[in-house]
Amino acid sequence: MTDTTPAPGGFDEAEMRRVLDRGCSIVGLNTADARLLRGHTNAVVHLNAENVVVKIARKGSPIDHVTRTVRFVRWLTEAGFPTAPLHPVDQPVVVDQHAITFWTYLPQPNHPVAAAQLAKPLYALHTLPTPPIDLPAHDNIAAIHRSLTAITCLPDQEILFLTELTDRLKSDLSEVEFALPHGVIQGDPQHRNALHAGAGETLLCDWDTAAIGQPEWDLVTVEVHCRRFGHGQAHYAAFADAYGWDVTRWSGYRTLTAIRELRMITTNARKVHHNPNSLNEVRQRVEGLHRQEWQSRWNIL
Structure with a gap:
């Protein structure tokens, strides 16, 4: 190898x-x-x-x-x-x-699950009763800090930039007023973490990030994937319509989105030594943070 x-x-x-x-x-x-x-x-x-x-x-x-x-x-x-x-x-x-x-194993067609198809199972998850399993509390800020301490592919000045940005966003998060009931969340709902099951049914999968937290985090994650990975605004709008609530119209949207994107960047930066080919993408995403780019396209890792 x-x-x-x-x-x-x-x-x-x-x-x-x-x-x-x-x-x-x-x-x-x-x-x-x-x-x-x-x-x-x-x-x-x-x-x-x-x-x-x-x-x-x-x-x-x-x-x-x-x-x-x-x-x-x-x-x-x-x-x-x-x-x-x-x-x-x-x-x-x-x-x-x-x-x-x-x-x-469930055979899959060539096309991925559309964002709108995530809405029904995700809403069902968010309205489940509390499970008899001790799921962790969802904490993106803590996850970002863990990644920052393990990143070896970025220079010290970039780690300092990301740390200071994390601290600012943590302060902003303390001012956010959540709109939806606290409960079970998937933690990383996206097109690749769902499966076609026939007859139009969609199954959620990849439960490593399941937690107790605010559903807004899941909804922001879907929106980020639609915007950053080329699926487009119409793709997200169909999801919001099917779910019945549009997170982009909520006052805390920008703060949660910035935190969720920062977690995605720092997680991938931490894993670069396992996948060196991802380094250029990580660097480009960090440069986008410096420029405060909101709409730039990312490549999936």
Whole structure:
């Protein structure tokens, strides 16, 4: 593996394959046709013959966090919520302190889930009762600070700029008056964290960021993805109409958007050593912060 090759989930390819083979052996799955689907955060692998997706949590992820996610998804399933289904095995499986989960594979068409299709399941999530799982409190500011302490790809003056910006936004956040009821949120709802399920149904997936917090954070995240990644205003407007509330018309929109975008930038900057090809995109996004660009296009990472 060269120094510009992304490390899936923080693993080199041989290590990932070793963990995959051992984990799948424990639950009786064959890995002969394993194919990496995604690796920027977790290592996500498709076993075609088994009709299973295997997710190896990012290297260093606490096992109890993955266990909590499994418990939460099982609770969602029992409640009839439209979530990606777990494969029916005892999980997570732990190999050398790396947590592995298994999911039923759902074939997908070429087109991603549209923003409007996220609205119904997201609204259903936001109106669920409090789950009997100790979900963390959603805290973007704390997540940004954690990333800032781990970034090695940016010069000190840029880290100082980002830290000072974080502190200003934290002060602004203290003045925000939220409009929606506190409850369960997905934490990162977007086109890639949802699946087509046939008959027009949409399933939410990737529950690592599920938390207790303000739904406005989820709604801002959808808007950011529509605006920054080229989906367009009409795409977001269709989502807002379907959800029944437009976060861009709310007084706290600009503050939450700035914080959410800063978290996306700092998270990707922290992961650059696992994916060196992303460095140029991170630098461009930071330059955009200096220029206070609001509409510039980002490339998906």
